[in-house]
Amino acid sequence: MERLKIGIITQVRVTSTRLPAKVLLTVSGRSYLEHHLDRLARTGLPVIVATTTNFNDDLVVQLCTEDGFPVFRGSEDDVLSRFAGAAREHDLDGIVRVTSDCPLIDPEIVAAGVDRWRAENDPDLYISNCLERTYPRGMDFEIFSAARLYDAEQNATLTADREHVTSYLHQNRSGEMRLLNLPWSGGGSQYRLTLDTPDDWKLLDVLFENFDADQLNCAQLVKILDEHPELATLNAHIEQKKLGE
Template sequence: MKIGIITQARATSTRLPAKVLLTAGGKTFLQHHLDRLAATGLPVIVATTTNTDDEPIVEQSGAAGFPVWRGSELDVLSRFAGAIREHGLDGVVRVTSDCPLIDPAVVTEGVDRFRADAAENLYVSNCLERTYPRGMDYEIFSADRLLRADAEATLPADREHVTSYLHQNRTGDMRLLNLPWDGGDASQYRLTLDTQDDRRLLTTLIEDFGAAQLNCADLVAIMGKHPELHALNEHVEQKKLGQ
């Protein structure tokens, strides 16, 4: 079974434009993100748009040796479907590029669990019920099911948010499996990049605490010991689907 990671990236983010191209510790957040994903040993594909604003994403990804698939900005489901076909994937790990500190071991655990079953209708995630910090999220599913969603989904939200056709079980036969964090509940922490305050936290973690080399448990421990870090972005509300 050929499983690959597809990460979606674009420069036209609304709350923090070109956020993945901002830098911390001498690298863009996109480069940090791709470095972490590469540590899984899985193929990594960057799914971006055909917009000219996304040329820097294409250039950075290509320079680092990661293939890029370009498609619709709003119909992200079709973008993923195109990447799946181009690379002949049997299984897909979906992540988003605003997670520069995603833990490769966390992703690998999910992939191992998916491989152990490998059912065509299985959907594995660690955020159906949140226990991990935001920024560690992944979803894993069969390529066949995503291609079926691409063929059948008509709701704009399903086209934009890629996997809602699967995890909302619109076909009625999906098996949903949530893998919680064995370290307890760290869902109060935001290690994702969406606002300037998120950027301040992530930059501090990378430049002052060596976060680029740390795993999820290490990062949670730092956040627990330094409430002033949590205070940097604890007020940020996650954007709802459709916003």
């Protein structure tokens, strides 16, 4: 059987509301976006950046081009169509969806998810590690077939479904999806290793500068936060934005 072509698509835009241009902030000599892309590249899968046609994102395109990552530009608000365009342009059979505010995403965890999705060999299967929260925020991925992405692109009418890409799939609006959550027993689900607010930035800065976080996996990062509760409190109060906000 022909091996399916699976690629990682990460969404990026610099007009984020809570911390504008957050992925272009730098730490340890590189932007947070580059740390994110470096980690994804370690999976051995193609990594595609899906950004917007907004001129503010020209900087994203420039940075990714210099680092050798392909970029697809599409709608700022209809992120579902942007993902579908990126998948088509790169002729993907399967898509790993991640978001660019995860500079410490663990490539081994993502790769294991892809192995599982391949093994199941079911185009109607949606696999994620965040249907139920067992990982720290910042480790999230979702995997689904291009066929299901194109079906959502064609049939999703709710604004939230267009903006959040996968809600049409994981809410099973088609009635044809099989959902599978891959849980984690390593703890740390209360922690935020994501870059969404100034307080998240404070924590990540400390982890990169003082603990060489770019070299650590999820378990090692959780261990640091377990051993240094004063670090975890830097962003423990942040409320995650709800679907539709």
